Amino acid sequence: MTSVKKDFETEKQVFSEHIQKAGLRHTAQRDLILEIFLRTEEHLSSEDLYWLVHKEDSSVGHTTVYRTLKLLTDAGLAREVRFGDGKTYYEHHYNHEHHDHMICTECGKVVEFFSPEIEALQEKVAAEYGFKLTHHSMRILGLCEDCLTREKELNGAASGAQPRVRVKSVVGI
Amino acid sequence: MTSVKKDFETEKQVFSEHIQKAGLRHTAQRDLILEIFLRTEEHLSSEDLYWLVHKEDSSVGHTTVYRTLKLLTDAGLAREVRFGDGKTYYEHHYNHEHHDHMICTECGKVVEFFSPEIEALQEKVAAEYGFKLTHHSMRILGLCEDCLTREKELNGAASGAQPRVRVKSVVGI
């Protein structure tokens, strides 16, 4: 926080504390996985992160990355996210503002957004039904500006791009 | 629409038309599956519907139910929904108002709701980012009134109920 260079000292501290509190152990693998996770801003699947880690230490296995991501989630450093392609992704969670996602169904682009008005209305709706809201998940699916433009140019011609998210009448994907 | 008894004539008509337009065929299995789907108000997985169908005709297989649900979705009669337990559920879609879901993470109760204000705000957010909104999915997760009460009574004692939805820091499940 005091330097421009991101050394993620705070996050590493949080991780250490979580490990201590839970009676777990520090390992080189966990450190490396955390480091690479923090360095990478995109949404990562366990598989994605595995390959990034693999580049730096090919002895680390899928399972360890998978289990470490769960651990990071427990520690409050990561958050699981799903975009509808059947995989689980992880994003940074510590000191990150709550936000929702807008996903382009054509190119898979993910935009994070936050709307205080929507948040307030969700609380209101929950209260109306006697629910105590603990979490919510909202995704807006559509076409991003670029894909919209491209679609107009092609004007109906089949695009070669493989959509990341298949959407018909699907909700909650 | 003209009688109190629900014979689902309109829905069956829609299905027939879809089948004809697509060059598909009428079968006894499809009729039975549609009939039972329409009769059942709850959210059904392919597996759930299979068992209901099985009770009336044990010769119908999983695959047919699975494929017929896809077909009903294509025909606009059903909509896929996911609640976060890894399964795909289906709900009635024809002549049903768009709605979102509020899910109790303790007992799995699902409440459908609709908020025009939230809908409008979603459009607004999408427009801000240059997105053309095609679908959205919003789920509010929390504790329903009953579970909230029960939790207070037990006051921290472990409840025996198996939560249908495991939620920690999960979004988009």
Add this chain to the structure above:
DNA sequence: TTGATTGCAAAGCATTTGCATGCTA
């Protein structure tokens, strides 16, 4: 008769787990 439909079995795919070995505290 033609070609869509069915249902079994098996394949896919991502996630999760059992277990022997390795390593931290």
Add this chain to the structure above:
DNA sequence: TAGCATGCAAATGCTTTGCAATCAA
């Protein structure tokens, strides 16, 4: 040294597909 962590391989759970037999049009 005790017991948590690792990584391989295999199991799981749900979804999807190949294929031969069946059936609608």
